[in-house]
Structures are given as C-alpha cells and as structure tokens.
Amino acid sequence: MKQSSRPTLKAIAKQLGISVTTVSRALNGKAEAYGISKKTEEAVLRAAKEMHFSPDPLARGLRLNRTLSIGLLIPDISNPYFAEIARNVEMAARREGYSVFLCDSQESTQLEVESLALLRDRKVDGLVIAPVGQSAAHLEELQDGSLPLVVIDRYFPNLKLPYVVSDNYRGAMEATSHLIDRGHRTIACVQGLAGTSPNRERVRGYRTALKDHGIEPDDALVAGSSFGQENGYVHTKLLLGKKKGITAILALSNLITLGVLRALAEEGLSVPGDISVICFDDQPYCAYLNAPMTTVDQDNERMGQIAVRLLFEQIQSRGRFSGEGIVLPTRLIERASVRRITP
Amino acid sequence: MKQSSRPTLKAIAKQLGISVTTVSRALNGKAEAYGISKKTEEAVLRAAKEMHFSPDPLARGLRLNRTLSIGLLIPDISNPYFAEIARNVEMAARREGYSVFLCDSQESTQLEVESLALLRDRKVDGLVIAPVGQSAAHLEELQDGSLPLVVIDRYFPNLKLPYVVSDNYRGAMEATSHLIDRGHRTIACVQGLAGTSPNRERVRGYRTALKDHGIEPDDALVAGSSFGQENGYVHTKLLLGKKKGITAILALSNLITLGVLRALAEEGLSVPGDISVICFDDQPYCAYLNAPMTTVDQDNERMGQIAVRLLFEQIQSRGRFSGEGIVLPTRLIERASVRRITP
DNA sequence: AAGGCCATCGCAAACGTTTGCGGTCTTTGC
DNA sequence: GCAAAGACCGCAAACGTTTGCGATGGCCTT
Numbered sequence: 001m002k003q004s005s006r007p008t009l010k011a012i013a014k015q016l017g018i019s020v021t022t023v024s025r026a027l028n029g030k031a032e033a034y035g036i037s038k039k040t041e042e043a044v045l046r047a048a049k050e051m052h053f054s055p056d057p058l059a060r061g062l063r064l065n066r067t068l069s070i071g072l073l074i075p076d077i078s079n080p081y082f083a084e085i086a087r088n089v090e091m092a093a094r095r096e097g098y099s100v101f102l103c104d105s106q107e108s109t110q111l112e113v114e115s116l117a118l119l120r121d122r123k124v125d126g127l128v129i130a131p132v133g134q135s136a137a138h139l140e141e142l143q144d145g146s147l148p149l150v151v152i153d154r155y156f157p158n159l160k161l162p163y164v165v166s167d168n169y170r171g172a173m174e175a176t177s178h179l180i181d182r183g184h185r186t187i188a189c190v191q192g193l194a195g196t197s198p199n200r201e202r203v204r205g206y207r208t209a210l211k212d213h214g215i216e217p218d219d220a221l222v223a224g225s226s227f228g229q230e231n232g233y234v235h236t237k238l239l240l241g242k243k244k245g246i247t248a249i250l251a252l253s254n255l256i257t258l259g260v261l262r263a264l265a266e267e268g269l270s271v272p273g274d275i276s277v278i279c280f281d282d283q284p285y286c287a288y289l290n291a292p293m294t295t296v297d298q299d300n301e302r303m304g305q306i307a308v309r310l311l312f313e314q315i316q317s318r319g320r321f322s323g324e325g326i327v328l329p330t331r332l333i334e335r336a337s338v339r340r341i342t343p
Numbered sequence: 344m345k346q347s348s349r350p351t352l353k354a355i356a357k358q359l360g361i362s363v364t365t366v367s368r369a370l371n372g373k374a375e376a377y378g379i380s381k382k383t384e385e386a387v388l389r390a391a392k393e394m395h396f397s398p399d400p401l402a403r404g405l406r407l408n409r410t411l412s413i414g415l416l417i418p419d420i421s422n423p424y425f426a427e428i429a430r431n432v433e434m435a436a437r438r439e440g441y442s443v444f445l446c447d448s449q450e451s452t453q454l455e456v457e458s459l460a461l462l463r464d465r466k467v468d469g470l471v472i473a474p475v476g477q478s479a480a481h482l483e484e485l486q487d488g489s490l491p492l493v494v495i496d497r498y499f500p501n502l503k504l505p506y507v508v509s510d511n512y513r514g515a516m517e518a519t520s521h522l523i524d525r526g527h528r529t530i531a532c533v534q535g536l537a538g539t540s541p542n543r544e545r546v547r548g549y550r551t552a553l554k555d556h557g558i559e560p561d562d563a564l565v566a567g568s569s570f571g572q573e574n575g576y577v578h579t580k581l582l583l584g585k586k587k588g589i590t591a592i593l594a595l596s597n598l599i600t601l602g603v604l605r606a607l608a609e610e611g612l613s614v615p616g617d618i619s620v621i622c623f624d625d626q627p628y629c630a631y632l633n634a635p636m637t638t639v640d641q642d643n644e645r646m647g648q649i650a651v652r653l654l655f656e657q658i659q660s661r662g663r664f665s666g667e668g669i670v671l672p673t674r675l676i677e678r679a680s681v682r683r684i685t686p
Numbered sequence: 687a688a689g690g691c692c693a694t695c696g697c698a699a700a701c702g703t704t705t706g707c708g709g710t711c712t713t714t715g716c
Numbered sequence: 717g718c719a720a721a722g723a724c725c726g727c728a729a730a731c732g733t734t735t736g737c738g739a740t741g742g743c744c745t746t
Contacts, residue, residue, distance in 0.1 A: 008702060019726045024704060034705095035724050054464055058410070059702035062401045062731045072445070077433065083426035090420065090447045099465060102415070102445040104433045121397050122442060229627060261631040284572060285626070288604040290633040351732060362696045367734060377735095378694055402732030405701045 007051040015051075016043055023048075027055070061123060069099045070311065071119035073129040075107045079227075081254060081281050081300060082130060085152065088304025089128055096312055098125070105132060107193075107226075113138045120147060126311045128152060133196035148314035152307045154197045155325060162314070163325035164306045168198045168280075171296040171330035172205030173212075175250055175278050178294070178332060180213045183341040184248040184276060188239045190260055192227035192252045199227075202252050202280065221246070224256065232259020240267055247275060247341060254281035257293070272339035282333055292335035299328050350394040358394075359386055366391075370398070404466060412442045413654065414462035416472040418450045422570075424597060424624050424643060425473060428495065431647025432471055439655055441468070448475060450536075450569075456481045463490060469654045471495060476539035491657035495650045497540045498668060505657070506668035507649045509641040511541045511623075514673035515548030516555075518593055518621050518639050521675060523556045526684040527591040527619060531582045533603055535570035535595045542570075545595050545623065564589070567599065575602020583610055590618060590684060597624035600636070615682035625676055635678035642671050 009020040009027075016023070018040065025034045026044035047053075061067040072089050074082045086102070093100050101124060103115040109132045116138060119127060126148040131139065133154035142149055143160050155163035179187050189206050192199045207217040220243055223235040232251060236259065239246065251257040257279040261271070269275050271291040279286075282297035306326055352363040352370075359366070361383060368377045369387035390396075404410040415432050417425045429445070436443050444462055448455040452475045459481060462470060469491040474482065476497035485492055486503050498506035522530050532549050535542045550560040563586055566578040575594060579602065582589065594600040600622040604614070612618050614634040622629075625640035649669055 009704095010702075020703080021705080021726055021728095022724090025725095028704085035722085037724065040724085056405070056702050057465055058401050058405045059731090060704080062399070062405055062701090062733090063703045063705090065731080067401070069444075076430070077420075078423065078427045078430040080421065080423050080426065083423065083429075084421045086426075086445070087419070087421040087447055090445055091449070094446075099444050099446075099461065101412075101442050102429070102433055103437075103442075104430055106434070118442065122400055255627070258627055258631055265631070283628070284598070284601055285628045285632070288601055288608070288633060289628070289631055290635075292633075352734095353732075363733080364696055364698095364735080365694085368695095371734085378692085380694065383694080399732050402701090403734080405703090405731090406733045406735090408701080 007053045012047050067123050070126045071101045071124040073103045077104045084300045085304040092305050092308035109135050128307045150307045150310045166298040167327045168201035169205040172202035173209045174332050175296050176206045176209035179248045186245045187248045188246045189222045189250045191224040227253040229255040229259040232256035233263045236260045236263035249277050251279035276338040291337040293337045294335045295333045297331045297333050350396045355390050410466050412467050413469040414444045414467040416446045420447045428643045428647040435648050435651035452478050471650045493650045493653045510670045511544035512548040514639040515545035516552045517675050519549045519552035522591045529588045530591045531589045532565045532593045534567040570596040572598040572602040575599035576606045579603045579606035592620050594622035619681040634680040636680045637678045638676045640674045640676050
C-alpha cells in the first residue's frame with residue numbers, strides 16, 4: 001500500500017511509461033503545441049483523473065512565480081461592513097480559481113505594514129486592501145506595479161493606485177440635505193478616523209450641504225476620531241454637553257451609530273422624538289432598531305466584486321493600470337429616525 | 344541595479360563567499376548543532392538582515408512539507424457571528440506565525456467539500472472549520488489525523504474530531520426557563536438548519552425546559568429550516584397564523600431574529616407588549632433594537648482562540664488528538680424584550 | 687611522525703513543477 | 717535508396733530551500 005501522499009507527475013509518468021515532461025504538457029493543454037499524439041494525451045488525462053491528480057501549488061508557484069492566490073487586507077473583519085466585502089471578494093476570487101489570504105490589520109497602520117510584507121513574502125499574485133488610511137508611506141512603493149493591487153473603501157488622492165470607493169461626498173450631502181429639508185438647522189456630525197478619505201469626503205459633503213442651504217458650518221458641531229462604537233458614544237456625550245440646540249446627528253459609520261444611540265439613551269433622549277439620527281452603512285438590523293434607522297447605504301457587495309475584477313485585469317495585463325478608480329453611488333434609505341420639525 | 348527580486352540564500356552565500364548550506368543552517372539557528380563558528384554565524388545573520396532576506400515560503404514548503412498556513416472554512420463570513428470568530432482565528436494564528444486561507448462555503452455542503460479539497464491541495468498545516476453541518480461524510484476521512492483540524496460551532500457526535508462549541512443545550516434551556524419564569528406558557532421556537540448540532544441541542548434544551556416545568560412540548564410550535572433571516576420571517580408568519588395564543592418566541596440565531604422582528608412588525612405586534620422575544624447570538628446592536636433584545640450570548644471570541652490553540656497542539660504533537668472537545672458556557676443577557684405576564 | 691579528533695564547512699540530492707533544447711523514429715519526396 | 721521533413725517525445729536545468737553525508741584542515745597525542 002502506497003502512502004496516502006498525493007500523486008505526482010512522476011507517478012503518472014511511470015504508470016504510463018512516459019516522461020514527466022510529456023505528462024506536464026498534456027495536462028497543461030499544450031499537447032498540440034508540442035506535438036503530443038492524441039492517444040498519449042488522452043491516456044495522460046485519463047490517468048490524471050483516475051489518480052485524482054492535481055498539481056502541487058507550491059512546486060508550481062516556485063517554478064512559475066505565480067501562486068494563484070491573492071491577499072485580502074482588512075482593518076477589522078468583524079465589522080459587518082468589511083465582512084460583507086470580504087465575502088464578495090472571496091467568492092469572486094474563487095470563481096477565478098484563486099485562494100485568498102486573509103489579514104486583519106486591526107485598524108493599526110503598524111500591523112498593516114507587517115501584513116503587507118507578509119503577503120508579499122507569500123508571493124500573492126495580487127492584493128485587495130482596505131487600508132487604515134491615515135498614512136500612505138508604505139503604499140507608495142507599491143505604485144511601481146510590481147504587485148498588482150486595488151485599494152477599497154479608503155483611497156489616497158495623491159497615489160496612483162486603482163481604487164473602488166463609495167461616493168462618500170454625495171452620500172453625506174444627500175443625507176445632510178435630507179435633514180435640512182425636514183427643518184433641521186443645528187446638525188451635529190460624529191465623524192470617524194481623521195485623515196481617511198471616507199471621513200474627509202463625508203465631512204466635506206456635510207459642510208457643502210449646509211452651505212448650499214445657507215447654513216454656516218460650525219466646527220464645534222463636528223467631533224470624533226475613530227469609526228468605532230466607543231467613539232460614537234463619547235463624542236455624542238461631549239457634543240450634547242457642549243452645544244445646545246442640536247436637533248439631528250449625522251453618524252459616519254454603523255459602529256459610531258451604535259455608540260450614538262447608547263449615548264442618547266443614557267441622556268434620555270428619544271429618536272426621532274427628541275433628536276433625529278441618520279447614519280452611514282446600512283446593515284440588516286437597521287430596520288429593526290428602536291426608530292428604524294434612515295441610512296446611507298453603500299454597495300459593498302459590488303465593491304468587493306469590482307475590486308476583484310480590477311485586480312484580475314491588472315494581473316492578466318501584467319501590471320500597469322490606467323484608470324483612475326471607481327466611485328460607487330450610495331443610496332439614501334429613508335426610515336423613521338428623522339423627524340420633520342419646524343425651526 | 345539588481346532586479347527588485349527578493350534575495351535568496353544563494354545571494355547571501357555568494358556575498359560572504361560561503362555555501363548556501365551554511366547560510367541556511369545559520370539562519371535556522373542550527374549553527375551550534377552543525378558546528379558553525381560564531382563569526383560566520385553572525386556574518387550570515389547580519390547580511391540577512393541587511394539584505395532583508397526572508398525565506399521563500401514556497402520553496403520551504405516544498406521541501407519541508409509545511410506551509411505555515413492554516414485554512415479557515417466558514418459557512419458565511421458576512422454573518423457577524425462568524426466574522427467575529429474569523430477575526431480571532433486570524434489574530435491567534437498570526438501570533439504563531441501562521442497565515443490563514445479564508446474560504447466561505449456559503450452554507451453549501453457542496454462548496455464545503457470543494458473548499459476542503461482546495462485547502463488540502465494548498466497543503467495547509469491545519470484547518471479550522473465551521474461545517475455546514477448537515478452531512479459529515481466528507482469529514483470522516485479526516486479522522487485519520489493526516490490533516491490536523493478542529494471543528495467549531497457545529498460538531499458531529501459520532502465523529503472523533505476535536506471541536507469547540509457553545510453549550511447550546513444549556514443556553515436554550517436557560518432562555519426558555521427565563522420565559523417560563525415570567526409566566527409564558529405558549530412559547531414558539533423558530534429554529535435553524537435541521538440536522539445541525541446547534542439546532543438540535545437548542546431545540547432539545549427548549550423542550551427539556553418546558554417539560555421540567557410541566558409543560559408538554561408542542562411540535563407545532565417549532566418551525567424553521569435555516570439560520571437565515573428569510574427563514575425567521577416566513578416561519579414567524581406561519582406560526583402566528585397557525586397557532587393562537589403564542590406569547591413568546593425563541594429565535595435560534597441572530598439572523599432569524601431579524602426575520603422574526605420583521606414579521607412581528609408587519610403583523611402589528613409589538614415587542615414585548617404583544618409578544619416576547621429572546622434570541623441566540625448577542626450582537627452589538629441588540630441593545631439598541633426596538634425593545635432591547637434579551638439574548639443568549641456566545642463567547643465566540645474565545646471560541647476562535649481556543650480553536651486555534653487546539654489546532655496548534657495537534658500540529659505540534661503531529662497528529663493524534665485525545666480530548667473530546669470543548670464546550671463553552673453561554674450567558675443570558677437580560678434586556679427588555681421579555682415581558683412578565685400572568686397566564 | 688603518524689594517527690586521531692575536533693572544529694568548520696560544502697556537495698549534492700530532494701521536494702514537484704515547467705520549459706529550452708534537443709533527440710529519435712517514421713514517413714515522404716525524388 | 718537516401719535525405720529531408722514531420723511527428724512525437726525526453727534530458728536536464730531551474731525555481732529556493734533543507735539535510736544526510738562527508739570533506740578539509742589544523743591541532744593534539746603518543
């Protein structure tokens with residue numbers, strides 16, 4: 001009885017009394033190109049099937065310098081927003097025959113740098129990365145196209161890297177306008193991680209909407225420093241204490257929103273009775289919250305799929321990417337967390 | 344200017360005028376064992392550092408038959424329950440120097456089988472798998488210990504495979520008892536995927552609790568066939584139509600719960616005013632739902648960590664696992680979705 | 687002076703592929 | 717009958733490691 005080790009080219013070759021070369025070529029569909037008779041080709045294919053042969057990815061990778069794997073680098077996979085993206089990336093990649101290495105940078109640039117090196121070491125054929133987004137120094141060296149990659153969710157305006165992101169600017173503008181249209185004038189904004197493109201764009205949309213409606217943005221109404229829940233909680237508390245007359249809050253992420261809600265509950269404020277809330281990231285549960293939440297839905301399903309498509313285009317054209325990037329529209333989902341008021 | 348290709352052992356060897364053998368041994372800490380002088384050892388280490396050498400995982404894997412990678416197989420990574428597990432698995436694995444291949448089986452046994460083959464092909468050193476759980480045929484052949492693995496969330500009583508799961512039985516029993524204690528007698532149960540261990544155990548806990556309190560379980564009060572949201576919705580509708588007098592619902596997953604809530608909303612029933620609800624899986628948002636949800640919290644953080652620990656114990660001891668498996672306690676988190684009634 | 691024994695290191699094979707050059711036959715053309 | 721042309725296939729190197737055997741010197745011992 002043979003060991004349970006996988007069959008190799010050699011095994012097939014020996015069984016058929018031919019060389020590994022021929023076996024390899026036949027299996028790679030190069031029979032015609034190398035003048036291998038139909039008979040042997042079929043024999044090889046049959047034997048391979050019978051023995052359940054599949055080429056060793058390591059050996060093949062070593063020789064070909066392609067691993068048929070990609071890296072997926074995410075700031076926090078437990079965030080349902082990213083989890084959804086990850087799911088679509090995995091599905092799309094698998095459909096192309098690629099496997100994906102998952103790395104969670106835990107919102108730490110330090111860990112992101114390490115992960116990047118690690119994935120590179122692993123010789124992944126490409127990378128889709130949702131960067132922490134505060135620093136881009138470690139991404140600059142990736143611009144040379146030596147390693148195909150696409151950036152998602154957060155991007156860097158001054159880097160020549162393909163990206164796919166939401167139209168955060170318009171999304172925030174629409175949301176803010178929605179509030180203004182319903183009579184709100186003093187609108188607070190609980191923001192996320194400063195310096196990241198989504199945060200920057202969203203705040204910009206928020207301010208533009210205000211100005212467009214003749215309301216002067218008040219910097220004191222914008223607070224926050226991370227996309228996490230705790231941040232939402234803390235800064236809602238602070239905002240409520242510092243500024244009076246706030247009638248609505250724009251929360252810039254789903255986790256922030258949960259923090260906001262906690263703070264409001266503690267303060268005994270009801271949504272939307274006492275205060276209106278609108279937030280980024282639609283999640284399955286948003287409709288069932290106390291006061292079903294009006295949200296800015298991002299199409300993260302497509303984001304994952306498109307990211308992979310963009311990536312494979314690079315991989316197949318070996319390198320250079322031309323386009324600027326892709327911006328996906330958002331969608332305002334109106335529910336019941338915004339009240340119409342008369343100022 | 345050299346190509347931007349990574350430095351190899353040969354490069355270091357050439358630079359120092361020694362053999363690759365010596366370089367390899369020095370880098371692997373076998374200098375002493377093979378009698379390599381302190382001087383050369385240090386020279387090698389220094390050169391390696393300077394050139395930013397790191398061994399090619401492919402070549403190493405080919406030679407050693409170890410890839411320093413594990414596979415993580417999940418039915419649905421976009422489910423926050425599994426996402427949280429994935430996060431902890433990734434973190435724990437990375438801490439041990441392992442990378443993780445992510446596979447999403449999309450709750451399909453078919454895809455699970457394929458993924459298993461794929462990961463095996465990739466020569467992962469181990470596997471942590473949350474199986475779909477309906478069929479175990481493809482897992483049986485893994486019992487021989489040829490590939491270390493640990494099963495999480497769902498397990499198979501008749502398979503000798505290490506597992507770590509929640510104490511679903513007790514969890515459901517406590518939840519049901521909680522309802523009974525508050526006066527509920529007609530308690531519906533919206534279940535998940537039939538045939539899976541969590542579902543079986545939870546239903547068993549539900550029934551036991553009823554019997555323990557002198558209530559005869561009514562099979563017509565148990566319905567459902569998947570852990571998804573749609574299932575929760577549909578079967579709540581059906582239950583409400585079929586059975587009268589239901590005062591409480593036990594929902595066996597977080598997604599099911601969302602479906603339940605949708606159905607109740609459509610029927611104009613309020614929680615907990617008209618009907619009480621209690622559910623499995625605590626999620627960050629549960630506290631902010633309309634009627635903050637009383638839940639059975641599972642410690643999926645530890646589940647991921649322990650799974651990895653168990654896995655590495657197998658990997659290091661090359662093979663045989665002795666223990667039976669690990670059962671993590673659940674915790675009932677009492678909020679406001681259960682009303683006290685007087686039957 | 688010869689043998690033995692350390693201390694230090696290198697050769698070459700092996701892991702499983704792919705691929706640039708060939709090398710044999712058989713057939714064909716004249 | 718003989719060369720040229722296909723048709724069909726194999727050798728061996730290469731990818732970057734690790735490792736079983738030695739190999740080479742120098743120094744000590746007797």
